Amino acid sequence: xxxxxxxxDVDTVIRLLFHNLPESFECMSNPxxxxxxxxxxxxxxxxxxxxxxxxxxxxxxxxxxxxxxxQITREPRILLIxxxxxxxxxxxxxxxxxxxxxxxxxLLNVPPVVKRSCNKKGNPLRWQPNKDLEKIALKNIxxxxxxxxxxxGQTIIESNLTRSEADFAISMGFDENRQTTTCxxxxxxxxxxxxxxxxxxxIAANIPKEFGISFKL
Numbered sequence: 001x002x003x004x005x006x007x008x009d010v011d012t013v014i015r016l017l018f019h020n021l022p023e024s025f026e027c028m029s030n031p032x033x034x035x036x037x038x039x040x041x042x043x044x045x046x047x048x049x050x051x052x053x054x055x056x057x058x059x060x061x062x063x064x065x066x067x068x069x070x071q072i073t074r075e076p077r078i079l080l081i082x083x084x085x086x087x088x089x090x091x092x093x094x095x096x097x098x099x100x101x102x103x104x105x106x107l108l109n110v111p112p113v114v115k116r117s118c119n120k121k122g123n124p125l126r127w128q129p130n131k132d133l134e135k136i137a138l139k140n141i142x143x144x145x146x147x148x149x150x151x152x153g154q155t156i157i158e159s160n161l162t163r164s165e166a167d168f169a170i171s172m173g174f175d176e177n178r179q180t181t182t183c184x185x186x187x188x189x190x191x192x193x194x195x196x197x198x199x200x201x202x203i204a205a206n207i208p209k210e211f212g213i214s215f216k217l
Contacts, residue, residue, distance in 0.1 A: 005174045007087040010148050011067065013172055013181055013213065014083055018070045020207040021199060028055075030067035030085065039107065041071055041080075043138055049124060050112035050136050063106060064099030066145070072199065079195065080104055080143045089149045089160040089169065097145035097166030104143045111135050144195060146170065157186050167192035180212040 011030050018024050028039040038053035055065055066082035073079075082100040086092050093099070111133040116125050145166045151173035152160075161169040166188065173182045185200055187193035204215045 005087075005150060007085055007149075009174060010085045010087065010150065010172055013183070014068050014085060014148055014170070016211060016213065017170075017183070017203050017207065018068070018081065021070075021072065021203050022206065023073055025071040027069035027071050027080065028066070029069075038113075039069060039104075041112075041136060041138065043136065044073065046137075047118045048115055049118075050115045050130075051127070052107055052110075053113045055107075062095065062099055063103040064093070064096050065103055066100045069104065077140045077142050078138055079199075080141060081196075081199075082143055082145045083148055083170075084145070084164070084166070085148045087150055089147065089152050089157055089171075092147050092149065092160050092164045094163050095165050096147065097164045100145045100166075101143040108136065108141065142195075144168070144192070146196070148172065150174070151182075151184075154186070161186055161188055168196045180214065182214055182216060184216040 015026070015029055018026070025040075025042050027041055038051050038055060040049055040051040042049050064084070067085045068081075068083040070081045071078060072081060082104060084092060084096045084100060112130055114127040115130050116127045118124050146168040147161065147164050147166045148170040149172070151171045157169050157171055168188065169186045171184045171186065173184075174180075175182070185196065187196065200215060207213050
């Protein structure tokens with residue numbers, strides 16, 4: 001019997017990849033296994049977590065709720081890696097990259113709904129309402145949108161990456177017999193490659209071998 005891989009497999013690999021990047025914080029994630037109801041960010045200096053809840057799939061004109069968002073601090077910038085996943089690249093919506101960037105930037109302009117601190121052991125305390133409607137004080141936040149799907153030809157990936165207005169694309173090839181996954185990354189421009197490529201190299205070096213995930217670097 002031939003097993004048909006789907007968007008859920010793509011989602012699973014995305015989470016495995018970024019969970020194995022040191023200092024990566026999962027702000028939100030599409031199921032399976034994720035929580036799509038809100039988006040969180042952390043302030044490592046204050047040891048506080050801020051959360052926007054009851055998110056709408058579309059927030060304003062031409063904006064799009066991402067499937068995944070990961071916060072990665074790379075001084076002096078805080079990177080928010082937003083990813084839209086599909087089973088094929090041809091199903092990716094036109095302009096979705098710009099839509100995800102707009103969604104997150106609009107969200108950051110309003111106060112989070114709740115926040116919580118950590119105790120001395122680093123364990124999170126209970127959520128508290130953001131009664132003072134305090135906006136987050138984090139600076140130099142940069143949203144990097146990407147798309148991810150099952151493997152396709154290079155031309156198809158590149159054309160749909162440009163159409164999506166995202167900065168990078170992760171293509172995944174699943175080998176049912178060998179139980180392995182091979183990922184490759186395509187960048188929209190050199191600036192995006194300068195930001196994302198070091199993260200991909202770090203992920204490739206840290207991901208456990210038993211996961212069976214490798215990269216074509």
